[in-house]
Amino acid sequence: MRVRRLTTAIASVPLGLALGLGTAVVMPQEAQAAANAPCAKTAKACLDLSSNQAWLMSNGTVTYGPVPVTHGKPGWETPPGTFKVTRKYRHYQSKQFDAPMPYSVFFNGGIAFHQGSLREKSHGCVHLAKSAAAKFFATLKVGDQVQVVT
Structure with missing residues (x-):
C-alpha cells in the first residue's frame, strides 16, 4: 500500500x-x-484530464490530493483552460439533466466540480467522491483560479 x-x-x-x-x-x-500537480502556482484547483486526478493547491503547493475524478464523456468533453470559480451551491439540482449535484463549485459556465459517480463520465462536469467534493466546496472561493490540463 x-x-x-x-x-x-x-x-x-x-x-x-x-x-x-x-x-x-x-x-x-x-x-x-x-x-506535485501539473498546474501553475496561481491555481487553487488543478484538474488533469489525462490522469483523471484533481488537487487543491496554495501558492503552487499541493494541500489536498490527488483525488480520483471522472469528467466529460465524448460529445460533452470537459475543456482545458484556466478559469475562475463563479458560484457555489451546497445543494444544487441540474434542471438540464434533472440530477442532483451536491457540493457544486462552478468554474466554467455550467461546468462544476461536484459529488458524482467515479465510474460514469459526465456531461462536462468533474465528478468527485463525497469527501473530496465536500473538501473542494469548503476550500474554493468565488474568484479562485481553476486550471484544467490535458
Whole structure:
C-alpha cells in the first residue's frame, strides 16, 4: 500500500534528516509524484484530464490530493483552460439533466466540480467522491483560479 511504504520510509529516516536540519530529505518517488500537480502556482484547483486526478493547491503547493475524478464523456468533453470559480451551491439540482449535484463549485459556465459517480463520465462536469467534493466546496472561493490540463 502506498501510505504504508511512505510511512515506513519516513520512519526509517534519522530524526535530524526528517526534520531537515542541514540535510535535504529525499522522499520516495511515489510521494514526490503525489506532492506535485501539473498546474501553475496561481491555481487553487488543478484538474488533469489525462490522469483523471484533481488537487487543491496554495501558492503552487499541493494541500489536498490527488483525488480520483471522472469528467466529460465524448460529445460533452470537459475543456482545458484556466478559469475562475463563479458560484457555489451546497445543494444544487441540474434542471438540464434533472440530477442532483451536491457540493457544486462552478468554474466554467455550467461546468462544476461536484459529488458524482467515479465510474460514469459526465456531461462536462468533474465528478468527485463525497469527501473530496465536500473538501473542494469548503476550500474554493468565488474568484479562485481553476486550471484544467490535458
